[in-house]
Amino acid sequence: MFGVEGDLKCLHLRKGEEGLTSTRVAELLAQNGPNVLTPPKETPEIIKFLKEMVGGFSSLLWAGAVLCFIAYLIEFSKDKSASMDNVYLGVVLIVVVILTGIFAYYQEAKSTNIIASFTKMIPRKAFVIRDGEKREIPAEQLVVGDIVEIKGGDQIPADIRILASHGCKVDNSSLTGESEPQSRTCHITHENPLETKNISFYSTTCLEGTATGMVINTGDRTIIGRIALLASSVGHEKTPIAIEIEHFVHIVAGVAVSIGIMFFIIAICMKYRVLDAIIFLIGIILANVPEGLVAAVTVSLSLTAKRMAKKNCLVKNLEAVETLGSTSIICSDKTGTLTQNRMTVAHLWFDNQVYQADTSEDQKDQIFDQSSATWASLSKIVTLCNRAEFAPSQESVPIMKKVVMGDASEAALLKFSEVIMGDVIERRKRNRKVAEIPFNSFNKFQLSIHETEDPDDKRFLLVMKGAPERIMEKCSTIMMHGQEQPLDESTAAAFQTAYMELGSLGERVLGFCHLYLPEDEFPDTYSFDVESMNFPTSDLCFVGLISLIDPPRSTVPDAVMKCRSAGIKVIMVTGDHPITAKAIARSVGIISANSETVEEIAKRLKIPVEQVNKREAKAAVVSGMELKEMSPEELDELLTYHTEIVFARTSPQQKLIIVEGCQRQDAVVAVTGDGVNDSPALKKADIGIAMGCVGSDAAKNAADMVLLDDNFSSIVTGIEEGRLIFDNLKKIIAFTLTKNIAELIPFLIFIIAGVPLPIGTMAILFIDLGTDVIPSIALAYEKAESDIMSRKPRHKKKDRLANHQLALYSYLQIGILQSVGGFFAYFTVYAVQGFKPDRLLYLRPLWENDSLNDLEDSYGQEWTKYQRKYLECTGYTAYFVAVMVQQIADVIIRKTRINSIFRQGLFRNKYIWVGIASQIIIAVILSCGFGSIPILNFTTLRVQYWFAAVPYAIVIWLYDELRKLLIRLYPGSWWDKTMYY
């Protein structure tokens, strides 16, 4: 995809290069367009807003509202003085829909758009040679073929091929994620354009030096442009919770519509008027739709999001809160996430022995043997042969946090010596530097010559460090316990072993040697010349090796363990070398201590790799090159049969392929990353996690979640919260669905048995959007029932949020119980006023007859229509209060799904009690305060009838305790399978 035109020879800048002509530029500009990234097409805000208005339950409520108006129109056409009740109801429904829509839209609008950060990276100006003269033009006007000049500090204005370079180094971290500065020359070093050293990429930074290059790609055709395009073309997967909620909406809407239509037909068959049948339909739809649920779910998710933010997980997309909980595979970036993203001294080798250095974040416990004289020499070389310095005015900053000027390895060595020996700068002053050859890739060593701090010793000290094999070549002796010994074969072999051993740990190994220059040959007036090298650079004394690594964060191994025990597979995906990647993977436990790769098994059994049974190897290390050769089926196989996988040297596309491969396994994939290169994978992932400190803006924008402390272990906290909210959402849904039946049954009985309507539509709305809202949100604060991190992640397709157990238990058991309790309260208030239950049966046609103002009750008393209507409202209120009382029991039983309430603690979640208080207060206000508002249809209820449903509430609670007890006693039994939701 990123093919580069041109042969492998070094293209050289021609003398007196004239550049493109203005006319040619104009042509190319017209042909290819300006050098800018095209912003993605955006859905207009109004469309997004309207989408919120029609999705989910909203369409059902719209249907309800329309039916209300139709009902009114039918009535109005017959009788001009028709009651406005239906119009009010319709208006209320529309208000509910619009408010929920605005609420959802507000949540949606928070998600930011991805291209903004890419545009931010566009460099403003570029120096270009055109028509034989150098001029400064806006970078947008660059075209392919332009000759541009860059210098340290510039951003590269387009993808360019270097024609000439003077010590040019670039920072590709925004592209590859690896922050090591890379030199740029005109030599082609690799076939892969991303690897070769003669191409610099758009939006990366030139750190030092200067270069001249030819533009080879502009705008959307640059690597960054393609990644941006890739990122925006990757469809954002629906979050698992969105799928679950959709699934749940389908179930509820299905029930609502089918019961509605069924009873519409029944009503017609029972010779009800069409108008009445429509009104029944409205009631049934209203009763079935949990109007307050969407808001409750959103609020619960944002509460969890807040809680996660406190633990350094910043959630951008609310639904991602739960996604993290259902994660089954984490594809983690290495640098910065698993590691500290700074080179650190890991091992030392001197006196023929390997010592381990403390690589923890503060490096306080350096435990290796510092008494050896060899160490004294080595430490001197480390201190002196080092150009790195602390940036000024950081006296109060701890050493490890100080900013260092110089490259990563030198900074590591500087800090290392500062920690062990104290003031390095002072020591350097005492050993004045007289000459120096900085490191370069040709020499592969760094050398400096110093005066010694001992005033009696007039000798100069030559110190050198560099690639171990190069240093070894220049030595003829080796220091053992402070004594120089001739370098014989056995010591050379020992060196080789140590070098290989450290190298195999994925560490960068440096060799150190020194030489005291003889005083007679080099008097203190001697002038050293680094150009002619008028001093010896061979027959030096080898002192030791120091190896460096970007060490894992100390919290990571524990976090990886936790992921393991939570059934989550952690896959490392990195741009780094396989050896380094594997070493880090081993040290953090991504590859556990006792598992082997195919290669390791082959090595142990001494058989060719092909003969190893691949199923035996738990671990696998796959490089980008190998991945390139794999078919999707092979990748699937790899992902299935190996539990511990490391992908090294991967490109952005390959990250995407890996994520897709994992998603084919029905896994919920979390991807962590920080670079621009990660953004397509972040977007493709079910949940993209960007690093807050080191992450590029593009990565942060593509991600659903940002880790503020870049710490992998924060993800584990996030997973725990995500799993908890999934459990709690189940409880919330179970709680909310229960009373739907209690709201629905009255309509069914009303139609079939012809009793006066037990509960009005307004009262239903007041339950759904009034009394039930706070308790359902309070359930989001419920603590976990057991160790949620010791169970497997939920299966995306099998472990549903609203499963049939939940629906059946809520609908057919507790819901029915609540209805019965409600009816008991309803029959009670009618009976005490004169209408005994038998009188109510099939009374509806008379009861609702407006001109019948002398309807006889069970005692022979006669009632006007208004008196009956008032009694009917008292009935609504009684039923409403009964449902409210039983919902108190419901919220208490929903605190746990399997444990006894007492084990969970009745008072641990204070918000539940706030919720219960809110239920009672809202009901009291409605019944007493607003009883006089006619359209609300509430009346004041005598105190004793508030308690009518209490026995039922107690039964609900006892029954649920029994259910939980049996589940605990007989796990796996029929009861468990049927009753555990």
Next chain:
Amino acid sequence: MVNEKEKTGGQVLEEWKEFVWNPRTHEFMGRTGTSWAFILLFYLVFYGFLTALFTLTMWVMLQTVSDHIPTYQDQLATPGLMIRPKTENLEVLVNLSDTKSWNQHVQILDKFLEPYNDSVQAQKNDVCRPGHYYEQPDNGVLNYPKRACQFNRTQLGDCSGLSDPTHYGYSTGQPCVFIKMNRVINFYAGANQSMNVTCAGKRNEDAKNLGDFTMFPANGNIDLMYFPYYGKKFHVNYTQPLVAVKFMNVTPNVEVNVECRINAVNIATNDERDKFAGRVAFKLRIIKKT
């Protein structure tokens, strides 16, 4: 699930078929026979328990409710008024050229007034002292059935319909409308002072169109002796007092809105919400070919 392939109709049908009856696992609608049996048994037991619970609570509740008087009567503080013949939308329509139009009213009235026949009244009910409540207190011991006072059909005079060729005046366009007050147990209507029913046109033009009317008993009086009412169960032969209004010369071919109200000390007739509290409004329309 963006990438999920759309299922074809056939596949969906297959899946459904398998859901309804899965031959491999012998599952019907996702459950095996035993599973279904368990489920059905469970719900049988569960709903059986619920029925028992409901029956028990209802039984307890009904035990607390008295047979002869409801626990609360606060909704019936003001009795409503109602007319006979009771018609759709309370509109008394008399088409003189169409016997059928008023014959149904006549039949209703015949039936309604049957229990008021003097013979029936004499046989079942007491002659009471007018102007006094007919109280029959229990005095600690239940005392029932309670006696009722006579209200003889003949008291309705021209509206009694007895040997009346005009059929309560319907055949001649001078219809009788009967006003009755809703029964409320233990309600002492009038608070020991006499009360009567008065009628009037609702608006000025209605008053003009209404013309003269005569009331039976005279003045539309309702006697105190018909109160209090002791309820259907105890006051078996209770005869509700009536006031008949005979409209003598209603302007034909216009709709006349009539409102009758009771004038009693303890019955408010100005309730904004309950249009029938202590009053009744109805429409009168006589159609006469000119």
